[in-house]
Amino acid sequence: MTYALPPLNALRAFEAAARHLSFKLAAHELHVTPAAVGQQVKALEGRLGVRLFERLHKQLILTAAGQAYLPGISAGFRHIAEATSRLKPAGAVLLQLGVHGGFDLRHLALAEFRGAHADIGLRVLQPAGLHELVEGKVDLLIARGLGHHPGYRCDRIDEGSGLGDWLIAPEGTADCPEVVSFREWLRAVASRTSLAGRPRLIGVIGR
Structure with a gap:
């Protein structure tokens, strides 16, 4: 038919x-x-x-x-x-993360994230930018910029002001469980690196 x-x-x-x-x-x-x-x-x-x-x-x-x-x-x-x-396998959720080309993925400890969140299938697209986020090719994005994007939640993930790295997610999905889990993971990485006495990777996020 x-x-x-x-x-x-x-x-x-x-x-x-x-x-x-x-x-x-x-x-x-x-x-x-x-x-x-x-x-x-x-x-x-x-x-x-x-x-x-x-x-x-x-x-x-x-x-x-x-x-x-x-x-x-x-x-x-x-x-x-x-x-x-x-x-889909029971409990499996796919989260697609876009990352700008200049970002060092080692800062995110993604292997540890995957091990701690077996229910989330994390895929990374690098390089990626706002175009991929707007087109729905990624669910959230680590982008370099000023962090001002109407309709999107923007959390700074490095120290300082002005130009920097931001975690960007559409407002409509910013509170989805898998996105929240990744945001909290960034928060945990920030706390861990700070307690270890190393330079903080993540500054504003979660404050």
Whole structure:
């Protein structure tokens, strides 16, 4: 059987925007820009030949067609997520960490992290930058910069002010258990290196 389906990214944009009634909040969840969400929804409306939202000043409202469409789309994504979850080993969660090219991974003691968190499958992409984070290729990022990125939680991981290294995660997923575990690991590494009398690797994070 061949299914007549709109593009998956357009459906994801519609479903997230409909739940939040906000392109901005949907963009945070999907790790894209609000403009990208709006374009995806507009393309979906053009494909379907119906308006799914009323776009008022600073307000997004589902049309009757959008209200009718949303439950089936949400259920479809829920079924896909449940089917995917059943394929994974029990308790296994994949965390994809991006790291800028100039960062020394030895500072993170990743082998120890993996040993202490058998339930988290950690993968590292280096080099990686904000583009990979925005595109969803990584779940969180160690980036070099000033740490000012609206829609993202930014924790400094070195001493000083100004340009530095930051752990960056989308606000929508910054409190996911696997992300919290990695953030706490950085905190533990900072404490351990400080107590040992060596230069601190991590400064602001967790304060």
